Amino acid sequence: MTPHDHAAPFGTIDAELRIGGQPLSRLTARVGRTPFFAYDRGVLDTRIDELRSALPPQVELSYAMKANPMPAIVQHLSSRVDRIDVASAGEMQHALDTGIRPEKVSFAGPGKTPEEIRQAVAAGVIIEVESPTEIARVVAAGDALGVAPRVAVRVNPDFAVKDSGMRMGGGPQQFGIDAEHVPAFLAEWARRVEVVGFHIFAGSQNLNAEIIAEAQERTVDLVTTLAVHLPKPLRYLNLGGGFGIPYTERDRPLDLAAVAENLRRLVDGPIRDRFPEATPVIELGRYLVGECGVYVTRVIDRKTSRGKTFLVVDGGMHHQLAASGNFGQAIRRNYPVIVGNRIGAPSDAAGPVSVVGCLCTPLDLLADQMELPRADIDDLIVIFQQGAYGLTASPTAFLGHPAPAEVLV
């Protein structure tokens, strides 16, 4: 996808990107400073509508808030999705602040501390246990608090998902309990604490519908072999997510219809037949919020050095770790970048430019030799796909610059 394609869902007004219905320059004036993250409520709601229309109605949507924990986003989504998944006690508190019922909150993560487990038991959320140590702590906390814990088992599947941005299942993993040990695990624990179901998640940021479909199918088969070891019928079936979004020019959007069609076949077939009491859950973070967000940063210098042109901006990798290529990427590729107040202008006749941040490190590279319209001091650079794993996944304190603003519009 080209940067132009990424601008389309937002639209333009008078050669400026439109965000939250306003031209970029006016939104920038409203925010009062650069750099900032802006999340477009309309684009976000469109994504949810697309998902709701595509996915079978029995499927509940869970928001993995690690993707973007901004309170306004979490509050907005709390009434539009069915569940929230949290990755720490801190996230759990924010999720519960929205008013969502605790039984609609799941808590996953390989390193929950004993204190976090105690907090989660007290809150009454679904604790997705990932080891024998964890379930012992859950049971002890439940006994100490006089509360019956809600537990699901996170399973490390016996298959891997190809072509995922990050592989999180199959082979040896710190995540979950190996599928082959789940029967013995349930034999030991499932009569001491209620196990409502399973969470199986094999990989994230996948753009290939066929592979996601295959993973969901194998997940249902795996759960079929595991659920017979539960003393009660399966009620919670978290199939994970892993739906990717396109970042680079080489990426193509996920074929959501194909994923949904396969899911419908599973939900109306084996899931209904084998687990009539189960709620199937799809857990999405990046796919829900990633595309609604942009990062806006102002050009503060334009300089030429030995034949290369640099646009120096007031933001940088301290807010944009992934766009700088330092968040798990083996090879850095440009994210979609535009000059947000020069849409439709021809490419700079002077040739490609590099957009660099204000940090005193060569790592602070936001766009490498891109064809952009001629940009000068005070122009606004926009980076797309910034609604997920942007601000909180970046080293914001690095070099002591002020925190960026963040708005939901």
Next chain:
Amino acid sequence: MTPHDHAAPFGTIDAELRIGGQPLSRLTARVGRTPFFAYDRGVLDTRIDELRSALPPQVELSYAMKANPMPAIVQHLSSRVDRIDVASAGEMQHALDTGIRPEKVSFAGPGKTPEEIRQAVAAGVIIEVESPTEIARVVAAGDALGVAPRVAVRVNPDFAVKDSGMRMGGGPQQFGIDAEHVPAFLAEWARRVEVVGFHIFAGSQNLNAEIIAEAQERTVDLVTTLAVHLPKPLRYLNLGGGFGIPYTERDRPLDLAAVAENLRRLVDGPIRDRFPEATPVIELGRYLVGECGVYVTRVIDRKTSRGKTFLVVDGGMHHQLAASGNFGQAIRRNYPVIVGNRIGAPSDAAGPVSVVGCLCTPLDLLADQMELPRADIDDLIVIFQQGAYGLTASPTAFLGHPAPAEVLV
């Protein structure tokens, strides 16, 4: 260097690492929680003493506080080094809080905002200008405030430094003014604002004394050709730093004596002869503070998955971006890691272990298949070389965990 070598400067007490004179377990109790960063004042002072004994007395030491801006560290160093280098107005405020005189503070960075430049002019620090745009802003701010700005020129040299961890000079760069344009730049500006000297810095994290010596030699030659374009004698000659520290087992410590010997030759020869009024400055961040710091994190789970053993700790990549391999490294290699309360114990008979953080991402890998003494829940994992580019260079807000503690002991 092995992890054992890294423990040596700290010492041990009863099979525990000693930090700030205390056994690790007692320090952990004092801090009151894990994870935390601890910086050992004795190890830090030893490094300064080594530098002072090795370097010629005319050379002033500048602390590049971007490496570690903890206020107690900056305060401690402010009376032990001669200068502080800052990379933002935020850092500048903290540097001035120590009581250091503003003429001993330098402000470098390719993306200083107009507001930051105004603050720096008002403060009276040395502004290392990196572009024609910047100097125009400096002059305008000086006029508006009625203050004569202190300016040095950051030069992008016409040579590169091989084998640097990060190359920051030579070829096209966002840093500084290309050497070949400096004469014209000075012709335009050096009668409108006082230019005290130059800063030339070609690369950081270099472990090869010969290459650093060569860079310093070429820097002096370059300054010789540039200084003739100054209307007054050169007073400030910032030779940069770039002294590296060993992180992986393949790394060998820098031969400081060799660097110092070359520097003495330059200082007592060409620098004294050609620039009798100049103060030579060596600017160091990582080399000053990197080795005095450790990161301490507690084992909260030990699990085996398909033949691999994982120690899950309560810290992670949100505090350890570099150790996780996501801070500019092309290839991830293990940082020096020990079990801080089991020093001298034999390696785990069960084989190598991987230390993983508490985040729900496979990126959160702190040690990959290392031979460590048998460690279990509540043992303390220590990562060395954490005094520089640790906490502030990490995405601390990621997944909503509490910030780590930080102590200077």
